[in-house]
Each structure stands twice: as structure tokens, then as C-alpha cells.
Amino acid sequence: MVDAISWVSAFTPTILATETVAADSALVLGGVLLSLVVIYLASKIGGELSNSVGLPPVLGELVGGVVVGVSALHLLVFPEAGVTSSDSVIIAFLKATAGLTSEGAEATFNAQSEVISVLSELGVVILLFEIGLESNLKQLMAVGLQATLVAVVGVVTPFALGTVGLMTIFHAPAIPAIFAGAALTATSIGITSKVLSEIQRLNSKEGQIIIGAAVIDDILGIIVLAVVASLAKTGEIDVTNVIYLIVSSTVFLVGAILLGNFFNKTFVALADTLKTRGGIIIPALIFAFILAYIGSAIHLEAILGSFAAGLVFDETDKRKELENQVRPIADMLVPIFFVVVGARTDLGVLNPAIPSNREGLIVATFLITVAIIGKIVSGWAVFGIPNINRLAIGIGMIPRGEVGLVFAGIGTASGVLSDSLNAAIIMMVILTTFLAPPLLRVVFGESEPTSEALASPENVE
Amino acid sequence: MVDAISWVSAFTPTILATETVAADSALVLGGVLLSLVVIYLASKIGGELSNSVGLPPVLGELVGGVVVGVSALHLLVFPEAGVTSSDSVIIAFLKATAGLTSEGAEATFNAQSEVISVLSELGVVILLFEIGLESNLKQLMAVGLQATLVAVVGVVTPFALGTVGLMTIFHAPAIPAIFAGAALTATSIGITSKVLSEIQRLNSKEGQIIIGAAVIDDILGIIVLAVVASLAKTGEIDVTNVIYLIVSSTVFLVGAILLGNFFNKTFVALADTLKTRGGIIIPALIFAFILAYIGSAIHLEAILGSFAAGLVFDETDKRKELENQVRPIADMLVPIFFVVVGARTDLGVLNPAIPSNREGLIVATFLITVAIIGKIVSGWAVFGIPNINRLAIGIGMIPRGEVGLVFAGIGTASGVLSDSLNAAIIMMVILTTFLAPPLLRVVFGESEPTSEALASPENVE
Numbered sequence: 017m018v019d020a021i022s023w024v025s026a027f028t029p030t031i032l033a034t035e036t037v038a039a040d041s042a043l044v045l046g047g048v049l050l051s052l053v054v055i056y057l058a059s060k061i062g063g064e065l066s067n068s069v070g071l072p073p074v075l076g077e078l079v080g081g082v083v084v085g086v087s088a089l090h091l092l093v094f095p096e097a098g099v100t101s102s103d104s105v106i107i108a109f110l111k112a113t114a115g116l117t118s119e120g121a122e123a124t125f126n127a128q129s130e131v132i133s134v135l136s137e138l139g140v141v142i143l144l145f146e147i148g149l150e151s152n153l154k155q156l157m158a159v160g161l162q163a164t165l166v167a168v169v170g171v172v173t174p175f176a177l178g179t180v181g182l183m184t185i186f187h188a189p190a191i192p193a194i195f196a197g198a199a200l201t202a203t204s205i206g207i208t209s210k211v212l213s214e215i216q217r218l219n220s221k222e223g224q225i226i227i228g229a230a231v232i233d234d235i236l237g238i239i240v241l242a243v244v245a246s247l248a249k250t251g252e253i254d255v256t257n258v259i260y261l262i263v264s265s266t267v268f269l270v271g272a273i274l275l276g277n278f279f280n281k282t283f284v285a286l287a288d289t290l291k292t293r294g295g296i297i298i299p300a301l302i303f304a305f306i307l308a309y310i311g312s313a314i315h316l317e318a319i320l321g322s323f324a325a326g327l328v329f330d331e332t333d334k335r336k337e338l339e340n341q342v343r344p345i346a347d348m349l350v351p352i353f354f355v356v357v358g359a360r361t362d363l364g365v366l367n368p369a370i371p372s373n374r375e376g377l378i379v380a381t382f383l384i385t386v387a388i389i390g391k392i393v394s395g396w397a398v399f400g401i402p403n404i405n406r407l408a409i410g411i412g413m414i415p416r417g418e419v420g421l422v423f424a425g426i427g428t429a430s431g432v433l434s435d436s437l438n439a440a441i442i443m444m445v446i447l448t449t450f451l452a453p454p455l456l457r458v459v460f461g462e463s464e465p466t467s468e469a470l471a472s473p474e475n476v477e
Numbered sequence: 478m479v480d481a482i483s484w485v486s487a488f489t490p491t492i493l494a495t496e497t498v499a500a501d502s503a504l505v506l507g508g509v510l511l512s513l514v515v516i517y518l519a520s521k522i523g524g525e526l527s528n529s530v531g532l533p534p535v536l537g538e539l540v541g542g543v544v545v546g547v548s549a550l551h552l553l554v555f556p557e558a559g560v561t562s563s564d565s566v567i568i569a570f571l572k573a574t575a576g577l578t579s580e581g582a583e584a585t586f587n588a589q590s591e592v593i594s595v596l597s598e599l600g601v602v603i604l605l606f607e608i609g610l611e612s613n614l615k616q617l618m619a620v621g622l623q624a625t626l627v628a629v630v631g632v633v634t635p636f637a638l639g640t641v642g643l644m645t646i647f648h649a650p651a652i653p654a655i656f657a658g659a660a661l662t663a664t665s666i667g668i669t670s671k672v673l674s675e676i677q678r679l680n681s682k683e684g685q686i687i688i689g690a691a692v693i694d695d696i697l698g699i700i701v702l703a704v705v706a707s708l709a710k711t712g713e714i715d716v717t718n719v720i721y722l723i724v725s726s727t728v729f730l731v732g733a734i735l736l737g738n739f740f741n742k743t744f745v746a747l748a749d750t751l752k753t754r755g756g757i758i759i760p761a762l763i764f765a766f767i768l769a770y771i772g773s774a775i776h777l778e779a780i781l782g783s784f785a786a787g788l789v790f791d792e793t794d795k796r797k798e799l800e801n802q803v804r805p806i807a808d809m810l811v812p813i814f815f816v817v818v819g820a821r822t823d824l825g826v827l828n829p830a831i832p833s834n835r836e837g838l839i840v841a842t843f844l845i846t847v848a849i850i851g852k853i854v855s856g857w858a859v860f861g862i863p864n865i866n867r868l869a870i871g872i873g874m875i876p877r878g879e880v881g882l883v884f885a886g887i888g889t890a891s892g893v894l895s896d897s898l899n900a901a902i903i904m905m906v907i908l909t910t911f912l913a914p915p916l917l918r919v920v921f922g923e924s925e926p927t928s929e930a931l932a933s934p935e936n937v938e
Contacts, residue, residue, distance in 0.1 A: 049770040063753045073753040114774040134592045292524040292534040294808030309510040313575035341805040347755030
């Protein structure tokens with residue numbers, strides 16, 4: 017019926033090539049699975065140890081990340097700052113156990129790192145969604161003015177002190193000084209909100225002011241970064257871009273919440289109609305991911321979008337149910353974020369054997385002092401609320417975390433910063449990040465039993 | 478104190494390059510977020526529509542995938558078979574809304590596709606973990622012999638009928654005929670188990686035989702693939718490799734379950750000690766991912782590892798709690814797998830305007846007949862169990878799904894298969910995959926209300 021000749025097409029040895037490609041995708045999955053095992057071990061061991069000595073679990077997750085990361089075990093490294101596949105212990109393990117070839121190593125390493133990076137970003141997107149769910153929109157709006165003041169004071173003070181100090185005390189030129197000053201303005205909303213949630217203070221007045229201020233600080237930080245970057249590039253400030261960022265961020269946050277209030281009712285009605293599995297979580301994730309995408313597309317941040325989505329759902333009848341379902345997803349994805357932040361932190365800058373680090377150490381001492389004082393004073397911007405814990409608010413703003421690392425990363429690559437100033441900024445980021453969680457727990461006091469926060473009802477069932 | 482000169486290092490315009498890199502990572506996240514939104518919309522709309530007309534939701538998810546995939550809307554396409562970034566609507570959207578440049582498009586497309594592929598693989602890993610949890614190890618072992626017979630008959634019959642039929646009726650040469658015969662042996666454990674779970678028949682005697690047989694079939698399929706691949710490459714069968722695969726898969730499955738029984742008690746004790754969040758789910762995922770990695774590293778499959786891990790945990794006191802926590806994670810990740818399988822299915826082979834498709838259509842009719850009959854007879858391999866629904870077992874083995882696509886994919890790239898035979902195999906895979914879920918529901922009857930399966934207690938709380 018059909019001619020026999022047509023059965024065999026080009027019978028080339030391309031089957032070999034195919035097998036390599038097919039193997040590669042299995043190897044990438046293998047690398048991702050191993051990375052996740054490393055991440056989960058680091059986060060659980062770190063988190064439990066930290067918790068057992070009375071420190072917030074998230075600090076242990078960060079330290080766990082440092083241990084498995086570029087500073088120590090090299091189990092979890094990323095292709096940046098001169099790291100190649102040969103530096104990765106997981107790649108070496110894949111070569112030894114899963115038949116990864118040296119030729120395929122670089123591609124597998126890059127793909128695996130890309131996947132873990134995105135998973136970690138999805139982790140912080142989900143974290144902020146959860147924080148939004150746990151936060152109370154009305155309460156947040158009630159402290160909106162206070163939060164704005166805290167954010168502005170917490171940005172202006174360290175920026176001014178840092179820049180002026182570097183220029184006068186250390187005789188640094190204006191542009192590097194401004195860049196370093198800008199790096200002092202960041203606040204890591206992820207770390208602060210996670211600690212507040214862990215010690216069950218997210219819904220305290222202080223907690224809501226800190227969250228509100230951290231969100232506004234995030235936006236201010238993006239604007240500051242845009243200003244500094246254009247200043248470094250052209251020597252001038254791109255006013256149009258600054259205005260664009262201010263307008264777009266305001267429109268975005270206000271718009272998301274207004275539209276969200278409308279979408280709220282649709283969501284509850286929709287969730288009641290859906291009969292297949294995931295009828296609540298999937299529509300919620302669709303909304304959160306759309307807002308996260310818009311946040312990222314207009315050059316703000318994805319986490320602002322998912323936070324806004326969480327705030328919106330906080331107002332619905334489905335909130336409790338949604339919270340229960342987001343919890344295991346957050347348990348799975350959020351530790352990836354904190355361990356990756358730790359793993360990417362290069363403690364090499366603390367090594368005094370390297371000359372630029374010794375130089376940096378002196379400047380770092382100055383920057384750290386400014387970083388802490390500059391944020392602590394922001395607590396005193398709050399007015400008209402009696403018995404407010406101002407110190408707690410100030411300390412809540414201290415951790416620079418991943419946001420600080422972004423500044424340092426851009427500084428390193430742009431050549432605006434010398435090695436020693438860059439090292440000093442990284443030291444400042446490390447110290448503020450690792451210091452804030454235990455301090456926060458101390459200033460909030462141990463009045464409320466923290467074990468409640470850890471063994472919450474949903475967890476025990 | 479420190480010389481002013483040392484502040485500014487090479488002040489080059491590399492800041493531009495940095496910004497591109499930084500933007501890229503945000504764009505990859507943006508692309509992933511958009512892809513997930515598309516996937517979730519497709520899976521929910523498809524799943525709900527399918528369910529509302531009395532068909533299994535998973536069929537709707539597959540069809541939803543086809544609609545958004547390479548066959549229709551091009552929202553979710555992958556860099557394979559001549560697809561580039563310019564074919565992706567999401568990449569076009571990123572260009573229009575998020576400032577993606579044409580130069581960055583290919584890299585962003587590849588990275589985003591890599592991430593979605595791995596997420597989909599993690600989805601099926603989690604699905605099989607959940608299926609393992611829902612399955613009962615003792616019951617599965619009790620039907621082990623029956624399941625093995627079903628698997629062997631279900632592999633030998635379609636292989637023999639297919640190969641001999643192609644050689645005698647269609648005068649195909651031996652190697653392409655053997656390759657096509659091999660493609661007929663696969664069973665998609667993912668699709669079958671999902672349907673069984675949806676219609677709440679996973680723990681029926683028939684359900685457990687199907688699952689057991691599908692697992693063994695998966696292993697047999699890997700062995701058949703290895704044989705066929707070595708035959709195609711060298712004209713000879715690599716006996717050592719075949720023996721290696723048989724031994725390693727047996728050792729792996731038996732070893733995982735034996736060791737798992739030991740690890741079981743450790744796990745429960747450990748989960749009781751852990752005080753921070755994710756105290757149950759994270760140790761469980763660590764175990765599942767380690768087994769999945771081993772499964773993948775010894776050239777079996779990751780899903781066999783996570784299935785074994787699920788089976789092991791099924792025996793613990795923590796099972797119910799674990800199931801509740803895995804559920805939202807599965808709700809989030811599993812749809813990615815089914816939509817991606819649908820999206821990758823190129824319905825272009827059904828287009829009769831292409832000559833090789835017309836040729837293929839005749840062969841496809843033959844292959845489909847053999848594919849269905851060859852699996853249905855496997856139900857009659859069961860002995861000594863009165864009143865067993867043999868037809869249901871046979872039909873449970875029909876869907877070729879992603880496993881069949883792997884055969885077809887290797888066939889396409891290797892040049893062993895002509896275009897028309899390749900098209901015929903893909904048509905066979907599509908038809909068996911999309912036909913089996915509704916048939917399975919029919920043969921199991923509607924005696925038990927299926928709405929129970931959908932609105933399970935955990936979902937409603």
C-alpha cells in the first residue's frame with residue numbers, strides 16, 4: 017500500500033545527539049531536585065537550631081544558606097561573579113552519579129541555576145502574598161500616614177548621613193558616596209515581614225506600620241536606584257523617569273486595591289462555582305501572578321503585586337480557607353528564597369587578609385553605624401499614637417537583605433564603586449540583615465508565647 | 478585616611494550591560510508568571526468544562542493545553558521542533574509591555590521555557606507522590622503478581638501485533654516497525670492515576686492493579702526504549718544495559734520500600750520534634766526528592782522515586798496530615814504538567830492537507846486499533862479474582878500520554894522513522910490519551926457519586 021522506501025528517512029547518527037539533549041533535561045531536573053534537597057536541609061536544620069536558641073527561624077535559614085553557599089560548602093552556587101560549573105559541588109555530584117559530561121556541565125549548571133533563581137523569586141512572591149493575606153487593609157490604611165513618614169525618614173536619614181559622611185570624613189568623590197548612601201536606604205520587606213509573622217506581631221500596630229513603611233520604602237528604594245543609576249551613567253538625573261516611577265507606583269498600588277475590592281466579590285462567587293480541585297487556590301494565584309507581573313513590567317517589583325493581591329483577598333469570606341491552602345505552598349517555596357539569599361552572600365568580604373577588605377572594614381564600621389541609627393530614628397517619626405514601641409519600628413526597618421544585595425551587585429558590576437567601598441556595603445548588608453531578626457524579637461519582648469506562632473492550629477489540625 | 482583615588486575604579490559604561498542582565502532576570506520571572514497565568518486559566522476553564530459535561534477534569538486540562546499550545550494560540554510554546562521566540566505570544570507580549578528587546582528575546586524564551594518545563598516535571602513528581610500516598614502498599618503488594626501479568630501482556634501484545642502488522646501488511650522494514658511497536662507499549666501512569674483519583678477508584682482492586690501495572694509498564698517501557706535505541710544505533714541489542722536496567726529498577730523499588738519502612742519511624746519521630754513551619758512537609762519532600770533523584774540518576778524515572786516515597790509515607794501516622802499539606806502543592810504544580818503535555822502536542826499531524834499525514838492516517842488507524850486492543854486484552858491476564866472488572870483494567874492501561882510523546886520525539890529526531898510513520902505514532906498517542914479518561918469513567922460506572930471526589934473534606938474544611 018505504502019512504498020517501503022518511504023519508511024526510512026535520513027538514517028543518520030543524530031540519535032546520539034538526541035540522547036544528549038534528552039539526558040540534559042533529565043540532568044537539569046536532577047540538579048534541581050538535588051538543589052532543593054540541599055535547600056530544604058539547610059533551611060530546616062538552620063531554622064530549627066535558630067529557633068531552639070530563641071532566635072527567629074528565618075535567621076537560621078539565612079545562615080544555613082551561607083553554609084551551603086558560595087562562602088563555604090559550594091553546594092548551592094550561581095553563575096555570577098566568576099563562578100562556573102566547576103565550582104558547584106552539585107554539578108560534580110551529577111558528574112559522578114548521573115553521567116553528566118564535562119561538555120554538558122556548563123549548560124546544566126546554567127539551566128539549574130536559572131530554575132532555582134526563579135523558584136526563589138516565586139518564593140518571595142508567595143511570601144508577600146501570604147503577608148498580604150495576614151495583614152489587614154483597613155488597619156494598614158489607618159496607619160498609612162505614619163508608615164509614609166517612617167519610610168521617608170528611614171530613607172532620607174541614612175542617605176544624607178552616609179553620603180555626607182563619606183565625602184567629609186573619608187573624602188570620597190560625590191558619585192560613589194551618593195551610590196553608597198543610596199544603598200543604605202533599602203529595607204528588606206521579606207526578612208522583616210517574615211520575622212514579624214514568626215513572632216506573631218504582624219497585626220500589632222507596630223507591625224502594620226513596619227509593613228506599610230517597608231512597602232513604601234521599597235518603592236522609594238526603586239526610585240533612589242533609578243536616580244543614582246542615571247546619575248552614574250550620564251551625570252544627570254532623569255526627571256521624567258523619576259516622575260514616571262512615582263506616578264506608576266501610586267497608580268498601581270491604589271488601582272490594585274480599588275479594582276481588587278471589586279474583584280473580591282467576583283472571586284468569592286467564582287470560587288463557589290468551581291467544582292474541580294484547586295477551586296480557591298488557582299483563581300487566587302491567577303490574580304496574584306497577574307498583579308505580580310504588572311508590578312514587574314512597570315519596573316516596580318513583582319512582590320508589590322502579590323502583596324496587593326494578598327491584601328485584597330484578606331477582605332473576603334474565603335480568607336481563612338485560602339490562608340490554609342497557601343501555607344503549605346509557602347512552606348515549600350519561601351525557604352528557597354531565604355536560603356538562596358544566604359547562599360549568594362559572599363562572606364569573603366569579611367576576610368581581613370584581602371587588602372581592600374581591610375580598607376573596607378573601616379568604612380563598613382561607619383556605614384553600619386549610619387545604617388542602624390538612620391533607621392532607628394525613623395521610629396520617632398510616628399506621632400499621635402500613645403504607647404507605641406518606636407524602637408521596635410526603627411529596628412524593623414534595619415535589615416537590608418536582598419534589596420541591599422541588589423545595590424551592591426549593581427555597584428560591583430558598574431564600576432562606580434571601588435572594591436573596598438563595595439566590600440564595605442556588602443558588610444553593612446550582611447550585618448544589618450543578620451542582626452535585625454534577633455533584635456526585633458528582643459524589642460518586641462517575649463510577653464506573648466512564641467510557640468503559638470510556630471504551632472498554629474492549621475499546622476496541627 | 479583612605480586615598481580618594483581608590484574610590485573610583487574603572488568607570489566604564491558597563492552599567493548598561495548590567496542593566497540588561499538585571500532586566501533579563503526580571504523578564505524571565507515575568508515570562509514565567511505570565512506562562513503560569515495562561516496555564517492556570519487553561520487548566521481551570523478546561524477542567525471545569527470537562528467536569529460539567531461528565532468527563533474527567535484532567536481531559537479538559539489536556540485540551541486546555543492544546544488550545545493555548547503549539548497547535549492553536551501559541552501562548553505556551555517550547556523551543557523544540559523549529560519553534561523560536563518569535564512564535565511565542567508571551568514573548569511578543571513581554572516585548573510590548575515589559576520592554577523586552579529583540580536581542581534578549583531568544584535567551585528569555587529559552588530560560589522561561591526551561592523553568593516551565595522543570596515546573597511541569599516537578600508537577601508530575603508531586604502527582605506521583607500524592608498517588609503513592611493515596612495508594613496502599615499492602616494492597617498493592619497483594620495484587621503485585623496480577624499487576625505484573627497485566628503489564629507484561631499489555632507490553633507484549635501491542636508490541637508484537639504492531640511490529641508484525643507493520644512488516645506484513647504495510648511492508649515496513651524491521652527497525653522502523655520495531656520502533657513503532659515499541660511506542661505502542663507505553664502507558665501514561667500520570668493520566669491514568671489522575672483519572673482514577675478523580676473518580677475515587679484509586680483504592681479499588683482494579684485501581685490498584687492498574688497503578689501497579691502502570692508502574693511496572695513504565696519500567697518495561699524504559700527497557701524497551703533502551704533496547705530499541707541500541708538496536709537503531711548499532712543494529713544490535715546491548716544486553717548488558719538491559720540487564721543493568723532490570724536489576725537497578727528492581728533493587729531501586731524494593732530497596733526504597735524496605736529502607737522506607739525503616740525511615741518511616743524516624744520520620745514520625747522527626748516530624749514531632751520539629752517546631753518551625755513546614756515540619757512535616759519539608760522532611761517528606763526531602764525524602765521524595767532524594768528518591769526521585771536516584772530514580773532519575775540510574776536512568777529510570779524521577780516519578781518512580783516520588784511514587785515509592787509516597788507509598789512509604791502512606792504507612793505512617795502522619796499520612797492524613799501530610800496528604801492535606803501535599804494537596805494545595807499538587808493543586809499548584811500538577812496542572813502545569815497536564816497543560817504542558819497538551820501544549821506540546823502538535824495537532825498539525827492531523828491536518829490531511831499534508832501528504833505524509835494522509836499516508837500516516839492509514840497507518841494510524843492500524844496503530845490505534847492495535848494500541849487499544851493490545852491493552853484491553855491485558856485485563857484478561859488477571860486470574861483468581863472473582864467479579865473483577867477486566868475491561869476497566871485494560872482501558873486503564875490505554876493512555877500513552879507523555880510517555881508516548883517521548884517515543885515519538887526520539888523517533889522524530891533520530892531519523893529512524895519516516896514523517897508519515899512518525900505522524901501516525903503521534904496520532905495514536907493523541908487518540909489514546911484523550912480517549913482513555915472518558916472511557917475509564919464509563920467502564921467504572923457512575924455508581925459512586927463523583928462529586929465526593931471533587932469536594933473532599935479537606936477542600937471544604
